[in-house]
Amino acid sequence: MLWRMRALMLLTGVFCMLYFGLQPLMELYEEKPVVAAPEEVVFINTSECHVSGPRKPAAYFMAIEPVCRLRCHMPQLIIAKTQGGSNFLVGNGVAEDLQCRYWLKSAGDLRSRKYLPDGHFDMRNGAMEEIRVGTGHQIVRIKCSNQSNETRYHDVHYFLPPPPEVQSKATSSPEKMSVIVLGIDSVSHMHFMRYFPLVKAFLENQPHTKFFGYSRVGLDAYANLVPFLSGLSSRDLQSKEGTWLFQNFKAGGYSTAYGEDRPRDIFADRKGGWTPPRQLADFDLTPVMVEMETHTRYSIDLKERILCSAGRTFQEVLGDFVLKLVPHMQQGPFFSFFWQSQGVEEYYEYASHLDLSYMLLLKSLLDANVLNNTLLLLMSDHGLRAGNYRSSFQGMREESQPLLVAMYPEWLKQQYPMAMENLEKNAHSLITPYDLHETLRDVISLGEMQDAHIEVRRNNLLSCPKKKIPRAVSLFLPVPDHRTCDLAHIPSLFCFCRELTEVPTDDGLVLRCSRFLVESINKLVKPFGRCRRLRLKMVLLAHFLDFGEESFVYELRLRVRTVPGNGEFEATVRLSDAILLTSPISRVNHYLAQSHCLSDPDFKIFCFCM
Template identity: 35%
Template sequence: MGYSQCFVEIKKNSFRLILMCIILYVLINFREQVEHKMKEQPPIEGKPDNKMLFVNSSQCQINSMDPFSPTAMYHMTPMPSSACPMIKLMKPQSIDGMNYLYLIASAKELWKKLGVRRLSDIFCAYKRFVRFNDFVNIYFESTLFRFSKLRNFTKVDSGNITLRVWCWMDYGRLVYHDVFIFLPFPNPQKVNNSAPVKRLSVLILGIDSISHMHYQRYFSRVRDLIEGLPHTELWGYNRVGQNSYPNLIPLLSGQSVDEVEAKSGCYGASGGTNFDRCHLLWHDFQAAGYATIFGEDSRVAGTFTYVRPGFKKRPTDFYLRSVINEIHMRSTYFARGPLEIKCSGDRVYHHVLYDFIYRLLPHMQARMYDRGFFAFFWQTMGVHDYFQYGERADWEYYRIMRALKRRKILERTLVLIVSDHGLRYGPFVDTFQGMRETSLPIMVAIYPRSLRERFPLAFANLEANAHRLVTTYDLHETLKDVVDLENLSDERILNRTLRLRNNHNVSLFLPIPEERSCFSARIPLHYCQCDGYVKIPWNVRSIQRIAKLAVANINRLLAPYPQCEQLELLNVEDAYLRKQHKLNKTIIVRLVTQPGNGHFDATVLSKNETSLQGPITRTDQYRHQSFCAREAPIEIYCYCS
């Protein structure tokens, strides 16, 4: 009997032990799953920070945001590394007006990367080219050359020239391929550094897809350098269009895309063949005798060349387009790393833009004392596709700003660090903060201290406008004022202020009207950030109806394109009511379509659900889904059959 009781007790204890182990296992497993989800899932978004307003006027209140909010921090992962494996074989150099190609690879590097012991094993050639139009270059004959121990350079044509260089060994194995710019230094002139500024030069450093918060988040080096310089940040700078083109056209022309492309407009009147008839900002500066510069880093996504024909004639004195064309067509290859990063030679493709800027610095330095210069640079590559790329861009623009400061170019130049919009694609844009940031790009104006002292009223207005609603229309008028500095005198500013109206295009040297609204500033309500947001249920009938109407609107646009699939509503992700528009309350719906899993945002009037307020915008990368319809605005909607 004692044995039986003992056996029963052992069974009971064993059962309890097994039960406890099972419970413990379930608890540990549940905890691991919860911790995993906490790590993998983005944080729940909190309410916007209402303690501070970026803009606080009678018709516009823009709530502030935290650049380092939990939502933003979740997406601030390290940028994947990239590398261009081709050897750094040579560099271009101009000496006393003559141009040379210099061998810079050491014997050790040649052996390690190419297995070369003798320079005579490497054969090279260069071909000079010039621009014919924005898509075609004209070529001269190829010239063969070799390096040797006694001669580590070769002389090429003199003057401002562009060359494509390639080298090979082993009867044709390509080991080097790149494109070079030669811009010999201008003749040195005696200048009086202490003379007052008669002409203010302009340098626009444009960086695609950088919101004001993203600038705060990633551009710490640039911000630290600028902190010691006179500058103004425009916290109410709001985009007016979907992508680069509709935001930069007002900056450069003072007109909207509709006005430029109308039959009576400068582009429409040409039959859409080129932009040569358009009067752009650099033409104002050219007419006043300034040297002009225009450079972009992308052949495909150029401001005037993305699904458009660009210019027939060269638009500015210095123009990078032919070089970018040549690299894209001949020498580019994929980097080791992120898919969208490409190389030419040993360098990242878009670093050619930085090289262009550095080679122009002596020209800027010379011109700022006599003619003055107007320079417009625009970077798209990297920053357009990767949230984290801002950190790399920060380092590059810090170096550029440091070089400008060292050469004292900042003492006679208005520098603008500006973007067109925030990041438009990716997981961060699907968040509430990401959606808001897309419409609030960065704009910082850095100016000489002497000008602020010379024109106190104009620069007091500029600083006061830091917290007003502004757009690229205003920036256009601001830069037109710079052509003649007498426009900034206190007397003229006072007279112009008396005549000032609540127009959409007001120079930032004048007081932006306090009563300005998105309507008077020509900002479509879909992009307007003047109103607060209230999250509303996405699964109610009215929201589902709005989403279906948005999809129907897309399908009407797609109807003339049989190669594109008709879309269907998959689901609605979020919906927001814009609460401060008393007369025009709006609703934003964030939806997903199929096929293609396209993510879209649509804005309608709450009283009229069929009234779209601006285009339906896409927030995910569609890449090759629309390969069969590369034209605006169909490209972002089309899912090719």
């Protein structure tokens, strides 16, 4: 009996020793309560508008084809470089003997179809030969064939030699500050937050401000970039004489550059007597993209929206153009506008392809000391405009919440404290492309950002009657807290300051307004005579827009489907003595070849060709 008691006491002691001895170690590995990240992101927080949204995306269907497989499948057998004042083509992994022919365009002929006399050269298996093709600013197209006369390589290269003497003029506080616009089409702010972790991490180590309240004012890139680059709406530009920022910066002593990753720029096929912005630039990538489109391009996706030339996507060609400009940016003040649209316009997940390339591009600009005297805008025009994700309620909201981030050197905050304090405080204000235009006009004349000037301009702005504040407010000034979508010239369809209340789609008033919407589309395309008359098939969504208890305005946001063609369209309709459209009409599904008989981009979205 005694031995049993002793054994029990021993076991109890061992248990206590093990339990209390190991308890600190157990606590070390014990799961701790983690402070959860906020589920909501605040976009706008003013007295007149509060907009927030979920941090996680809404459910959506995957793309028809895996975007991870969308890679150029042709080899990049030749690279181009400029050395010692001459332009060279260099072999890169050539696995067989090739006979090559090339065609040159010089700086004066870039926009024409005129070629210099062509040339020939041979590339031997495994050789790293350097073929001199000329000097200066040139475009060269190369086509190489093997012994069986099979084409093995067809590509276009662009030579942009550095200035004669490259030396950085960046100082701690230059007299003029450069501007770089890096635009990515169809990327909402939350889309960026989800798919660009590397760029986000890079930004966290640089002075920057994210503008959560940036809103679009038009349907497409054209309607949002015209206000940004000219200060006018796209409609006003047809009747008024505007001045592009390219002209303003050139008058201020800046060099300028324009680049897109497609051959037809944003402003192509638009009516007006104005000169397209790219033709005002000192350096323009468009002739290179046109040459690729004409001779060497091939598509890598089913929709034929993502293009390659040899082993490079058109987006990579645009990135290379930016890097070729770095020595010129180091020479003096520079205004450059770059815009990417391929891939991101069509595929929600394609943004994940871009994160690394944009982070490396920003790092290259940082390492080259370009960002030390540059205001860089990383921005978009709107969120995704069509597809499964866009059809969700969250996707509908994000379409009107484009990306906008401003990066700037640290010295700017020290030299212009009041202006930069206002800029950072505007992070959750309701702002538009008109405001960006006014902001960049201030950058041309840095004297306008001195505290004394800012104080005077601030007082003048705050003294304006509530309903007469200007359409465009520089972000170096405090954007008025009482600003509304109407005061900011944001159409109802793009404004989420007003609460949306879902209403039954079979309501009599909803059906009446939906038929009016479809009839409005028919009136738009009737003059063309080549489009089928549309009929209302069904009302997909209907929301009542809340204007407040004191308002007698009754407005509906509608999404309808029409036949033939199953087009899906959205607009806002106001009911008063008559039914009125209060916004542009947006198409929210793809129309592909349905509108082949029209070329006007303003009307293609509505037309089902006969």
